Amino acid sequence: MTILTLVRHGETDWNRDRRIQGTTDIPLNDVGRQQARATGLALLDALDPELPRVVVSSDLSRAVETAEIIAGELGTVVSAYYPQLRERAYGEAEGVDAAEYAARWGAPPTTADIPGSEPWPHVRRRAVRALRTVARDARRRTAPVAASVVVVTHGGLIRELVRHATRGDLPLPETRMPNGASYTLLVERERMRVLSSLGIPA
Numbered sequence: 001m002t003i004l005t006l007v008r009h010g011e012t013d014w015n016r017d018r019r020i021q022g023t024t025d026i027p028l029n030d031v032g033r034q035q036a037r038a039t040g041l042a043l044l045d046a047l048d049p050e051l052p053r054v055v056v057s058s059d060l061s062r063a064v065e066t067a068e069i070i071a072g073e074l075g076t077v078v079s080a081y082y083p084q085l086r087e088r089a090y091g092e093a094e095g096v097d098a099a100e101y102a103a104r105w106g107a108p109p110t111t112a113d114i115p116g117s118e119p120w121p122h123v124r125r126r127a128v129r130a131l132r133t134v135a136r137d138a139r140r141r142t143a144p145v146a147a148s149v150v151v152v153t154h155g156g157l158i159r160e161l162v163r164h165a166t167r168g169d170l171p172l173p174e175t176r177m178p179n180g181a182s183y184t185l186l187v188e189r190e191r192m193r194v195l196s197s198l199g200i201p202a
Contacts, residue, residue, distance in 0.1 A: 001187065002139060002149060002186075003185070004138075004184070005149070005183075006161065008153070008155050009066040011035060020090050022089050022093070023090075025061050027061050027062060041073055044073055051145065051148045052147045053075070053076050054150070055077070055152070056079055056137075056138075056152070057153070058153045058154060059083050064078070066180075080137060085127075089116070090109065091114050124160040127161050135187045158183060159171060161192070165193055
């Protein structure tokens with residue numbers, strides 16, 4: 001079994017302006033860098049100091065920079081970048097702000113039929129496979145010792161992993177995951193289980 005802390009990347013200008021990012025590669029802004037440092041310091045206090053620390057990331061720049069800042073606070077480096085950890089592709093909605101989105105599609109991004117977007121079932125399958133690959137790679141990297149694994153990725157991907165692990169009970173539909181927030185998951189051979197959500201025990 002492997003314990004992984006999933007961290008949403010820090011804020012970008014598009015997050016601030018409530019624009020849908022998806023796979024569009026938008027960098028962190030200064031607020032996002034501050035969030036990443038704060039998350040790194042919080043993890044420094046929370047993670048077992050006796051265990052090696054493995055930090056990995058999506059290959060999109062907002063996740064990469066967040067991971068690099070967190071790794072620096074943890075006294076390590078980012079060991080791998082996984083394209084499979086990218087955010088959902090939102091097709092024609094990418095770059096669209098909240099007002100335009102509401103006018104064009106109305107329904108939330110979790111249910112709207114957006115042309116060119118990646119289907120949610122595909123996102124979930126991709127996310128689960130990616131997380132299992134991350135866990136396997138981390139075990140190989142630090143065997144025979146278990147590691148504290150930090151995975152910097154994206155809100156939509158984390159939401160689907162948590163839904164998978166809780167059979168749809170979490171997150172609640174109205175829940176919005178802040179930039180820099182985290183969920184901790186236990187990945188076992190046959191299942192995943194949420195240990196904490198947004199830093200609060202589940």
